[in-house]
Amino acid sequence: MTEQQPIAQQDWNERIEIAEKMIPLIGKLRRNNNVVTSIYGRLLVGTSEIDIIKAHRYARRITDAELPLTQTLPILEELVEMDLGTASIDLGALATKFESEGGDLRAFLDRELESVIGSADKTPQTDIVLYGFGRIGRLLARILLARQAMYNGPRLRAIVVRKNGDQDLVKRASLLRRDSVHGSFDGTISVDEENSIIWANGTPIQVIYSSDPSTVDYTEYGINDAIVVDNTGRWRDREGLEQHLKSKGVARVLLTAPGKGDIKNIVYGVNHAMISDDDRVLSAASCTTNAITPVLKVLEDKWGVEYGHVETVHSFTNDQNLIDNFHKGSRRGRAATLNMVLTETGAAKAVSKALPEFEGKLTGNAIRVPTPDVSMAVLNLNMKSDVTVDEVNDYMRQVSLTSELRQQIDYIKSPEVVSTDFVGSTHAGVVDGLATIAKGKQLVLYVWYDNEFGYSNQVIRIVEEMAGARPKVLPARLPLSEV
Incomplete structure (x- = not known):
């Protein structure tokens, strides 16, 4: 037993060394190409060496064996040399498929990633406004800020709330910074009280005080054709939610509660294909x-x-x-x-x-x-x-x-x-x-x-779908009929 320990330690150190090599490549793909990498759905962006190793162990759920880092590192090294557009690339699925097919790695990647090779990033940078800043609103803000650090696309520009005292801005920033359930915000937050702005990871979030969704002029803040995500729950019918559309700078509205009447209730993954460009008001249903x-x-x-x-x-x-x-x-x-x-x-x-x-x-x-x-x-x-x-x-x-x-x-x-x-x-x-x-x-x-958090992620998927900014997933996932 004692004779085996040095070998096990050596193997662990080798994996740490490979993971260390992977981290800058993962970062480079994100910064230069808007490409986010994962191992069977476990994101690698912003992870540590240990997280990368654990993600490769997670592959046992698919292949019944731990995925060697030596199989994914060469793929990463090739990806950073390729002219890729925005995508979410599953290294685990690629590595497993290449292992079964064999051949030349670059030729394999050229085939698998053909749809995003040489595509200049044209992901629209849609303005997002959060109307309300309660439990769901703050989680939506966290997810949006994390997503826009990974991809181009929807940008959190403002939140709209009713003012509650002189310390309102400071308190709302504090609630975004600390959460008793979901932990601390991953990054830095500061407040510009003079201009009513919360700065989060270098992103200015304009805080607008209003109790009437129809009278805000968002264009005064440089916000145009925005998607307003109403997470107040005050209005659930079309008449109430269409008040947002009367404000300058608003293009569409998404409700984070079940919609009433003829409003489409969207569950992303199930019926999001029914979203059309003509839909001005949509609902993300309930958690x-x-x-x-x-x-x-x-x-x-x-x-x-x-x-x-x-x-x-x-x-x-x-x-x-x-x-x-x-x-x-x-x-x-x-x-x-x-x-x-x-x-x-x-x-x-x-x-x-x-x-x-x-x-x-x-x-x-x-x-x-x-x-x-x-x-x-x-x-x-x-x-x-x-x-x-x-x-x-x-x-x-x-x-x-x-x-x-x-x-x-x-x-x-x-x-x-x-x-x-x-x-x-x-x-x-x-x-x-x-x-x-x-x-x-x-x-x-x-x-x-x-x-709270699982539902908020579903909401953001709908927001990205409305904005035409969902990243292409490669390799493509299977339809249910083929599972």
């Missing part, structure tokens, strides 16, 4: 709808769903009372941190707005519980054909790794995970394989989701 709709689509396409019930175990939210007090909603007036609170959810019915085939198939309820973030949806379904635990889990695992829904659906099979392990998940939902129950046509799936 729960985003968590369950991709999973339900997979089950419907593969086996068919007759009907079912969705029960959500949901973290408390800001619309509940900390202690017992009057509340217009039933039961929500009782102390959020002391009680499980049975309440309603519209997520089950809302699924049909993204997947019409589920019209009338689902019922739903919600239980609010004393945790500040991360929720769970329990899908109790009657399927059209018999299913087993193994076949459902194996299929969901493959979908989470190789399909077009990889960003929406994650899969885990661990006996130790609890809700806090999913804080910061960028996926819409995470299927818990150990909890799956199946007997004949009866199926029960448990889906975890970070109802």
Whole structure:
């Protein structure tokens, strides 16, 4: 045992050395080409040597073996010499495919990346305004700032809020800097009180004080053709949201809540293709709808769903009372941190707005519980054909790794995970394989989701789609029919 230790240590040091070589190449691709690299979806931008090694270990979920860094380093070395346009390139998928095909590496990359070779970056730099700056608004700001550091595209230009005292600007900057659930902001933040600007990682964010969405002149701040992301929840119908379009400088509006009436409710990955240039007002649906709709689509396409019930175990939210007090909603007036609170959810019915085939198939309820973030949806379904635990889990695992829904659906099979392990998940939902129950046509799936951060990432994907700024993913992910 002691004789083996030096060999193991040498192997570890070699991997550290290779990872150190990879870091400047990863950075160069991002800065010069707007190319972000990953290992089967695990981003490598801004990572440490240890993070890179762990990402290569993660490849075991795909290949049943750790991906050697010696396979990905040569790919990186070739990529930095190529004339690439904006893209998200999966080094793990490329390395695995090249290992199976063989041949000349440069010729292989020329074939696989043909669509972005020699393409000058023409990604539109769309102005983004956050109307409201609460839990979701601040997370959207964090994600936008991180994304614009990686890609060209949507730029956070302003937030619009109602002024709450002389220290409003300082307090809002402080809330962006520190978060009790999601941790500290990754970067630097300062305040220019004279000009009402929050500086975040060198980006000026104009703070505009207004309580009327129809009267702001954004062009005064150099903002034009902006997408306004309304995360206040004050207006959910077309008439209310179209008030934003009356303001100078606004082109489109996205609501971070379920839209009413004829507003399209978009769940990215499921029905985002229905977004058209003519859509002036859109909705990103709810966090729960985003968590369950991709999973339900997979089950419907593969086996068919007759009907079912969705029960959500949901973290408390800001619309509940900390202690017992009057509340217009039933039961929500009782102390959020002391009680499980049975309440309603519209997520089950809302699924049909993204997947019409589920019209009338689902019922739903919600239980609010004393945790500040991360929720769970329990899908109790009657399927059209018999299913087993193994076949459902194996299929969901493959979908989470190789399909077009990889960003929406994650899969885990661990006996130790609890809700806090999913804080910061960028996926819409995470299927818990150990909890799956199946007997004949009866199926029960448990889906975890970070109802704040996972949902916010879905919102940003819609924003990028509206702006025509989604990065091309290479190699292309598989459609569900081919998984």
